[in-house]
Amino acid sequence: MKRRFDEARILMYSHDTFGLGHLRRCRTIAHALVEDYRGLNVLIISGSPIAGAFEYRARVDFVKIPSVIKLRNGEYTSLEKHIDLQDTLTMRQSIIRSTAETFRPDIFIVDKEPLGLRGEVEDTLSYLKTRGTALVLGLREVMDAPQLLEAEWKRADVMRKIGMFYDSIWVYGPPDFYDPLTGLDVPQAVSSKMDFVGFLQRKVPDVQAPDHRPEGNYLLVTTGGGGDGADLVHNVIHAYQSDPDLTHPALIVLGPYMPAKKRRKLMRKSAPISQIRMIEFDNRMEDLIAGASGVVAMGGYNTYCEIMSFDKPALIVPRVAPRQEQLIRAKRASELGLLDMLLPEQAEDPAIMAAKLKELPSRPRPSQSAPNLRLEGLSRISDLVGDWLERSERRHFSVVDGGS
Known part of the structure; x- marks a missing residue:
């Protein structure tokens, strides 16, 4: 009561x-x-x-x-x-x-x-x-x-x-x-x-699902606020451009703080790729993460909690400056087998990024590596x-x- x-x-x-x-x-x-x-x-x-x-x-x-x-x-x-x-x-x-x-x-x-x-x-x-x-x-x-x-x-x-x-x-x-x-x-x-x-x-809010949530399986790419997320989005797009076998649908959420010039450039770059759908912002990220077959992110605290809460395979490419918070969290979670991690310089290689994206949906979920995770x-x-x-x-x- x-x-x-x-x-x-x-x-x-x-x-x-x-x-x-x-x-x-x-x-x-x-x-x-x-x-x-x-x-x-x-x-x-x-x-x-x-x-x-x-x-x-x-x-x-x-x-x-x-x-x-x-x-x-x-x-x-x-x-x-x-x-x-x-x-x-x-x-x-x-x-x-x-x-x-x-x-x-x-x-x-x-x-x-x-x-x-x-x-x-x-x-x-x-x-x-x-x-x-x-x-x-x-x-x-x-x-x-x-x-x-x-x-x-x-x-x-x-x-x-x-x-x-x-x-x-x-x-x-x-x-x-x-x-x-x-x-x-x-x-x-x-x-x-x-x-x-x-x-x-986290839990899915008791409201109608976002209209732009894709049907079926999709990879969710999120940059949080997006102020420093353009490189991650560029590297994901580059991986799709470089590997015709990468066919898994992807929903990319740019973030409301991504500079307008970078946002427009990324939208133009992704437009010819039929597998990619791109939006600027959604205030119900819990719903988008809950529906994804895998999550690609920079690994801020909230995204990490959502990955754990909804038990999603995840690939993290952390920010390394000016703070090292995301890098430390990603390294520790990777050590525990909770997620996969690429350093920013590794993610710049389209072959490496494409390989990671293709294997992401079949990666073990966090609960499989840490069954006692609370x-x-x-x-x-x-x-x-x-x-x-x-x-x-x-x-x-x-x-x-x-x-x-």
Whole structure:
């Protein structure tokens, strides 16, 4: 039976500067929580330019903050070119603080960036801590190469501030897959708060299937947000051009952030190939992955969870710069036999890529290599949230009774 928490509120922060991963992860968690707990309301603060392109369940909403994008060299710039980056960051910080003050959350969940983009959440963390809000940091199971993450965090004294601000750290993966803080000097004040909740299982939404989902068997090629996915799509097209025996139908999803010039070029290039169908974006990727006979992707966190959830053979060609997150995840999953992997330079060879695409549908599914694989993150998070809200409810009644 579902618990009911009247007027309980959870605020989530998703900085969203490059792809869709952070918003999609927050949205998945939010939907699971409102499904489990009646009366609970979740508000997501997001910098994604396309936050409104997704569907949200009742009692889940979002606040849009001005968008900042990450360039391929790792630097940031305002999405609106006529607005100074610092002015944009100041606006974002102000909106985040104001939202927290008005919404008055019981729990504040920060996705991936402990202090927010350029420290924009630190002020809000300080404020919410004074009013007794439970503060949670959610980390992907893989963050980045240890030396890169350590250098990034040292500049802003992040590790110390994590220990100072946060009540709990959720790692969105099992402990035997990867530790996101491996190789770092982790103080007891941080390590004692880490809870490896497990991967976040996905399911097909209860809505009509996308109109462009192909009939029958097809390979799904997805680049996530698509901002740096043009090379993967080009290599898949090149493989089809080079090998007439590669006849398996393919649906390619370019991603909403792929630059228009590259998108048009790839569409022209693929037009003569009858086996390829290409679309720009779909907000129900779960449905497309569930229907595919195999998945070709760069291997971001959400795509990986969907591959595991729907038990699909997969070929991963990971991004290797500026972050090594996808490379580390793909190597580890490949070691465990969960998927196949090509390095970007290998994928450039059309013969190698064509061979991998032809064998993909018959590759073992993840469950065949790891029969005990569990995706229990959402249920574990739900239990943790339920415990917190119950304690908060008891404290509230205790205060009320004591004052009567």
